[in-house]
Amino acid sequence: MSTSSHMETENGSTNGVTNFFDLQRMPHIVEALDRNQKIQPDILHVIGNTPLVKLTRIPKDEGILCDIYAKCEFLNPGGSVKDRIAYRMVLDAEQRGVLIPGKSVIIEPTSGNTGIGLALAAAVKGYRCIIVLPEKMSDEKVNTLKALGAEIVRTPTEAASSDPDSNIMVARRMAKEIPNAVVLDQYNNPCNPLAHYDGTAEEILWSLDDEVDMVVIGAGTCGTISGVAHKIKERCPKCIVVGVDPYGSILAQPEELNKSDVQFYEVEGIGYDFLPRSLDRSVIDKWVKTDDHNSLQMSRRLIREEGLLCGGSSGSAMWGAIQAARSLKAGQKCVVLLPDNIRNYMTKFISDQWMEARNFKKVIRNDKVWWWEHLVTDELFQAVVSISNKSTPLEALDKLKETRAPLLTIVNDSGSIVGVFTADNARQRLANLSGSINESLDKFTVKKFYKVDLMLKPTLGQISRLLDITPYVVVVKSEATSQIRKPVGMITSNDLLIYTAAETKHLNGK
Ligand code: P1T
Numbered sequence: 397m398s399t400s401s402h403m404e405t406e407n408g409s410t411n412g413v414t415n416f417f418d419l420q421r422m423p424h425i426v427e428a429l430d431r432n433q434k435i436q437p438d439i440l441h442v443i444g445n446t447p448l449v450k451l452t453r454i455p456k457d458e459g460i461l462c463d464i465y466a467k468c469e470f471l472n473p474g475g476s477v478k479d480r481i482a483y484r485m486v487l488d489a490e491q492r493g494v495l496i497p498g499k500s501v502i503i504e505p506t507s508g509n510t511g512i513g514l515a516l517a518a519a520v521k522g523y524r525c526i527i528v529l530p531e532k533m534s535d536e537k538v539n540t541l542k543a544l545g546a547e548i549v550r551t552p553t554e555a556a557s558s559d560p561d562s563n564i565m566v567a568r569r570m571a572k573e574i575p576n577a578v579v580l581d582q583y584n585n586p587c588n589p590l591a592h593y594d595g596t597a598e599e600i601l602w603s604l605d606d607e608v609d610m611v612v613i614g615a616g617t618c619g620t621i622s623g624v625a626h627k628i629k630e631r632c633p634k635c636i637v638v639g640v641d642p643y644g645s646i647l648a649q650p651e652e653l654n655k656s657d658v659q660f661y662e663v664e665g666i667g668y669d670f671l672p673r674s675l676d677r678s679v680i681d682k683w684v685k686t687d688d689h690n691s692l693q694m695s696r697r698l699i700r701e702e703g704l705l706c707g708g709s710s711g712s713a714m715w716g717a718i719q720a721a722r723s724l725k726a727g728q729k730c731v732v733l734l735p736d737n738i739r740n741y742m743t744k745f746i747s748d749q750w751m752e753a754r755n756f757k758k759v760i761r762n763d764k765v766w767w768w769e770h771l772v773t774d775e776l777f778q779a780v781v782s783i784s785n786k787s788t789p790l791e792a793l794d795k796l797k798e799t800r801a802p803l804l805t806i807v808n809d810s811g812s813i814v815g816v817f818t819a820d821n822a823r824q825r826l827a828n829l830s831g832s833i834n835e836s837l838d839k840f841t842v843k844k845f846y847k848v849d850l851m852l853k854p855t856l857g858q859i860s861r862l863l864d865i866t867p868y869v870v871v872v873k874s875e876a877t878s879q880i881r882k883p884v885g886m887i888t889s890n891d892l893l894i895y896t897a898a899e900t901k902h903l904n905g906k
Contacts, residue, residue: 481592502580508664549563588619696745788837792817849873
């Protein structure tokens with residue numbers, strides 16, 4: 397194995413500069429700041445030089461006095477800001493002889509976009525590329541990665557970064573096992589902030605003639621914010637640098653680190669449960685915490701009101717910008733960075749039903765059908781068959797066969813639902829992922845499924861909207877005093893149609 401020195405040693409620097417953030421003294425690649433070149437030698441040369449676009453409607457609606465400009469990183473060829481660092485890390489590793497075309501295998505733990513950037517470079521340059529990403533990340537990212545020829549390894553979302561099952565640890569383990577593997581390691585590679593110090597920040601400064609009062613940037617590896625901030629502080633020392641960090645992450649308040657603060661959130665790409673080396677907190681003046689609801693609604697507004705086809709973390713950054721920019725006066729300039737593209741989320745926050753299912757948006761009203769506002773009753777749903785999470789996949793298959801049930805609900809010792817077993821998912825695991833029937837039931841458990849809680853009085857309209865995006869809805873009953881959610885039934889389109897047709901006949905007196 398040959399591994400990038402960034403990963404294994406403290407000496408993570410290019411050309412012998414040993415201080416991670418001594419960016420001024422590192423070798424620079426600053427592109428000519430124009431778009432006039434008629435022909436590009438390959439798609440990688442198109443990375444960067446993204447437009448800075450003035451926002452016209454949202455700042456005005458929000459009563460913001462200053463000008464807000466969007467740095468449109470979603471227009472990069474791979475669809476995100478992370479194309480910049482992926483290409484830069486590859487160029488640097490090639491120059492140092494760590495990556496050898498036709499021989500080295502690139503392996504990277506990522507939330508997907510760095511993976512897409514690396515897979516893009518690997519496709520053009522002819523490397524084998526293996527991307528390790530948590531289950532949380534969208535299928536759209538996975539399909540893009542596959543189309544670029546990358547191999548995919550998924551890891552459990554709930555695994556802490558230090559767990560052996562996390563994407564970071566799995567990538568490290570694979571790099572030891574696969575000959576000629578290289579982990580470029582965005583968390584510990586100075587080319588991550590350097591790409592933004594040389595590229596993103598230079599472009600912002602050039603666009604605004606070095607007059608920037610505030611920059612607002614979402615924090616993941618923190619390479620973007622740290623690299624941009626280092627350059628901007630040199631040239632524009634009065635500029636306020638604002639970091640945006642989701643609730644559930646510890647980047648904004650590591651000193652108050654508390655395990656229970658690390659929680660699930662939907663927005664992809666920002667927030668961590670550890671401090672990456674590519675974070676320099678000393679150049680960040682202020683932090684804003686964001687939640688999914690505000691972030692994703694803001695992404696939808698950026699698309700709908702400004703025509704910017706961006707992703708979820710763009711909404712987080714914009715929501716953070718609106719909070720922070722209230723302190724700026726008319727004539728001042730605030731830049732907000734929009735990291736990725738709508739493409740990554742077509743079946744996620746771009747879908748109204750997906751937003752409604754998570755209470756990020758109100759369920760639409762539909763006055764054309766009489767049953768829309770009716771409550772779910774037990775005549776509507778079919779009974780479910782449950783199995784213990786201690787069962788084996790073979791026992792689950794036997795139960796499916798014996799009961800002819802469409803699915804099984806999987807419960808823990810308290811009878812609370814932990815997932816669903818379906819023939820479709822089992823077949824996919826065995827056929828597509830080389831799974832084995834001798835693995836644990838956990839590997840065959842569908843954890844992303846839609847459920848409604850009878851205690852919250854779901855309506856038939858709500859069920860109908862869910863059935864637009866899932867073949868079945870599980871009905872649970874929660875106990876007021878505990879976290880226990882007992883599965884009591886399931887509803888398919890068939891159930892809803894039969895129930896409403898019967899009721900219609902009844903209402904018509906037939
Ligand atoms: O990593 P950083 O420079 O802090 O950028 C944060 C970020 C914001 N928004 C989106 C959509 C992102 O994908 C990211 C970072 N992404 C990765 C770390 C990754 O592996 O793709």
